[in-house]
Amino acid sequence: MARPLEPNRRRSLSDPLAAALMPPPNESAADRERRLAAESEAKRVSDGIDEMLRAEKKEKKAKPEIKILLLGQSESGKSTTLKQFQLVHATAAFHADRIAWRAVIYLNLVRSIRRILDAVSPESDQLDEAEDISSTSPLFSIRQSSVVSVTTKVPKYPQYRRALEPLKELEERLIRVLSSPDEDEPTHTSPAKPDWSFYANGNFNSPVLIGKNGRPAPFITIPPTRASTSPLSPLSPSTSLPSPGGSSNSSSKSKNAEVSVHHTSNWKKAFSLGNRIKSPKSAHTNEIEGWWDDPNDPVHVLNACAPPMLALWKDPHVKQRLREKQIRLEESGGFFLDEISRITALRYFPSDQDVLKARLKTMGVVEHSFAIADGQRRVITWKVYDVGGARNQRHAWAPYFEDVNAIIFLAPISAFDQVLVEDPTVNRLEDSLMLWQSVVTNKLLSHVSIILFLNKVDLLLAKLKSGVRLNHHMPQYGDRPNDYEDVTRYFLHKFGGIHEKLSSNKERQFKIHLTSVTDTRRTATIIQNVRDIIITANLKNIHLI
Ligand SMILES: Nc1nc2c(ncn2[C@@H]2O[C@H](COP(=O)(O)OP(=O)(O)OP(=O)(O)O)[C@@H](O)[C@H]2O)c(=O)[nH]1
């Protein structure tokens, strides 16, 4: 009786694999039975794997990944927006990270003090006169401090300088702790907590963390300054505060020395708390107990310097001199001068708001993943990419354009009277408008939803109230009223108009928000809104609705 060929026999005998798998010609009935049973088991396993792969594929389609890119110039608020995402969607992780920001907040405070000392030093006057910046723009006038009439002297300057001398060493120490100069020695492991005495004793090859999956170690880039080239040398006249002939009052020079965190950085791990015993109460916040008992902890220097820091910041001569030099420290990132007593307290623990205000410049691209419900009981992975916004960082953006779903573009509209740190001939608002135009006209991005944050409206309001006029810096604003409503309406039209006229796809999802991304409550609402827009656009794209 003709029997149908078993499936593997149907293969051509010219197929060497099929030939090898053929049963022997003299196969006994018992052998045949065993072979068929083995083949059937193999098929069952293989079908199971196929089914699993199909289910995985299906699940992936039903649970797509959403990729969001945060774009905008340096200091526009991208990393702060990312922190807000963490606060809303990964609250426990955000809280666990808070203590790690202590070093950054200390450094922000110390640097603000140094900027003041630089600005009020007698040496800085000559530097101001030497500075001459001219605008290259026909639309924006650059009104820098090129013609500054500085008349106020600060009689107590020598006392302040002497009393605050220890901050110089502390600044260097903090920079060193935040940085990992020997990144190419990946066998080092980071201290579970920063060992301040290690750094205080002049060890500069800070241990490096190996991230998960063998990812690179922490890496914070310190732009070359004297502070970073003279590692913890004993204080000498050439390294003492303020730097003679060094940074001037003008923002560009001192800000150029900003500490920045590289995309491969894992610095938070180095600062979160490790080996110390945690109390049950503090275990969930990852808080160690008793860092104030460590005599090498930076808090002791800060605590001792708190009275002269307070006196300096409150000194009316200092305030007057800063006004004359048009330095508004309240507008700079990492402004903690109004909270010196709280920040320098021995048991200071950063609040959510402190973390949002802390400033650490981004280098490269940093990726964060969040699991976010899409409203239909599915959890979607959101990948948010935070990029460095300075001009020399923007080349790193393009590779992320290809498969991104949405862009949150941040334009800090309070910056209409400021210039770029990296190029003082360019007005910041003008730079934002040019960047905005290049994003909306980019063909690679034509399918991408765009959410525009006209950011730092709190600073805008304060600036307008203090009498700074938009038309002094942007003549095309003309005679319109210089109040918050008119100015924001103008910016909404200006940025919205560029999208309307020039966008590579006018049908895309597009929304503008006036934001202050350091404001937790308002930003949380905006983030929900952004989430809904992006999810809807994404579902449309994958034809699920
Ligand atoms: N007052 C106020 N401060 C803000 C606002 N948005 C951001 N900041 C502060 O501005 C500083 C710079 O913000 P970042 O988020 O670090 O800026 P960034 O765009 O990531 O900058 P890069 O990393 O250099 O590209 C931080 O100290 C923030 O706290 C805002 O809306 N209002």
Ligand SMILES: [Mg+2]
């Ligand atoms: Mg950043």
